Amino acid sequence: KQWYQRRVAIADLFQKVKEYYNKMKLYTKDFVCSAKLHDLMDLLGVPDQLDGAVRLAQNYFCKEEEVPVGVGNALSEVEFIADFWERVKGYYAKLKQYTSDFVCSAKLHELLDLLGVPDDLDGAVKMAQSWLCKNEELEKRSLRQTREGYTEALINCILELNKHSEHYVCHEAAHDDLRKLCDTSDFVVRMSRGTICN
Numbered sequence: 001k002q003w004y005q006r007r008v009a010i011a012d013l014f015q016k017v018k019e020y021y022n023k024m025k026l027y028t029k030d031f032v033c034s035a036k037l038h039d040l041m042d043l044l045g046v047p048d049q050l051d052g053a054v055r056l057a058q059n060y061f062c063k064e065e066e067v068p069v070g071v072g073n074a075l076s077e078v079e080f081i082a083d084f085w086e087r088v089k090g091y092y093a094k095l096k097q098y099t100s101d102f103v104c105s106a107k108l109h110e111l112l113d114l115l116g117v118p119d120d121l122d123g124a125v126k127m128a129q130s131w132l133c134k135n136e137e138l139e140k141r142s143l144r145q146t147r148e149g150y151t152e153a154l155i156n157c158i159l160e161l162n163k164h165s166e167h168y169v170c171h172e173a174a175h176d177d178l179r180k181l182c183d184t185s186d187f188v189v190r191m192s193r194g195t196i197c198n
Helices: 002-024 029-034 037-044 048-062 075-095 100-105 108-115 119-133 140-144 147-161 172-182 186-197
Strands: none
Touching: 002 037, 002 048, 029 048, 037 048, 075 108, 075 119, 100 119, 108 119, 147 172, 147 186, 172 186
């Protein structure tokens, strides 16, 4: 279930990346690629908390790459997702300052208002609320895997998968075996396979 929650939340954020990417298409490549991040955010009407999404959309746009449908294959995505986990961690810490009865009975929009979080990041707040109300600590792996940790895990897994045939790596039935080979999270294995199979 936690994998499903992560996937949904990240998919929601990638929808935002795609939305910003499509808006950038209304402008010339020279303009978008030379613009400073804060200028693009102002132009697109994006809150500060989603600077990573705009940066990633700009990166795709300027490299003339399409935004992947699922969790994709670039190291910039790893940075974006690591930033998302940091936000979840921050909201989790803030929610712990309130009673669990209050947090668990509150509607999502009430928590967004309380924390001063834009609607675009409701997935991160919802995830923090879910973990708190289940009396679960945030997954240690998620908190440990900083930007460097994600990148290292991803590179190591890609190197390991490249020792095997593309046909084998890209076959869905091999996923569990590949996870054992990489000795990492399901999430990192899926991203690593994405770099080879997409």
